Amino acid sequence: MAEKKKRKVPNLNSSSMADVSFLLLTFFLMTSSMDTDSGLARQLPPPPQSEEQLKMDIQRRNLMVVLVNYQNQIMVRTQAGDEWYNNIAEMEGRGGKVPLKEKVKEFVLNPNNRPDLPELIEKDFGPPIGKVLVTADSHVISLQNDATTSYKAYIAVQNELVKAYNELREEAARKYFGKSYKELLPEQQEQIKNMYPQRISEAEPKDYKLGGEK
């Protein structure tokens, strides 16, 4: 009793713990895919209920037709004029022509209030933007394709259209909030989005009817 013998707790040998957890780690590394899916989001129109709904009635000035043909050539038609791109590189502005993006931006903005570009309608977007003349409710971009157009070209054109809208939104964000679009609060982003909504119609060529050509 005078000298209490120290009871020794045996050490748990945990050196293999690292091995086990490494094994688990490698298993998860192998079976998982890091890449998250990303893509261009689109909203399809609901299926037509009747024959009446197939026809869209749009003024000629409000309509931009982007046609991608079977050779992946691109034609852009607005009332203000036509443009023709022989391939995707040319559409992106690498062939000396005005890129599609700039065409779209001019079409959506109609900065000089030209009568052959979309109608400007005054609309209130709430503070601090206030009432602005925009084409938010009038303009339509109709994207059409042939049966044998390649998906690659189609996506490239879609991408170019989205890029035009993104740049417009970025410019508006800088103008009204003095910040980049990404840095804005969700409700501020919503305001900007309402100014430049993506109005891209992907209607089937056969469902499609030009309103102004009656």
Place this chain on the structure above:
Amino acid sequence: MGKFSKSADTRSVPELNTASMPDLVFAILFFFMVTVSMRSETLIVKHTLPTASEVQKLERKSLVTYINIGIPLDPRLGTGTRMQLNDKFAEITDIQEYIAQEREKLSEADRQFMTVSIKADENTKMKYISDVKQALRKAYALKISYSARKGEN
């Protein structure tokens, strides 16, 4: 000389304590478990996604339904464009049923947010994509996403 041997005896390299090693590895493990999603289906078609610079990430993976379009991996099945739904080949007419099935799996509140991600090979003809789109419209799966890799075209 005796001095040398003495000092060599007393000097010993301190042992490296590896007790925290499992903790570290577990931390990495949990990181991967949380950030990563298990490979859910094996592809039987091969596709090279087109590239686009303006892609957005799909936010909630549980709400995303995939449609894979491409050339069969098995060369015996030819080089025509085929569609894969749920680990097997399918035709355009099967889409409606597939969407209905997938929609059933989601909770009532989430159904309106269901997104269909079209993962198609960049050389697919648009006729096929248009047909798929029409089928999706009929199935009221109106939120779609054209899957693309991020990068310059």
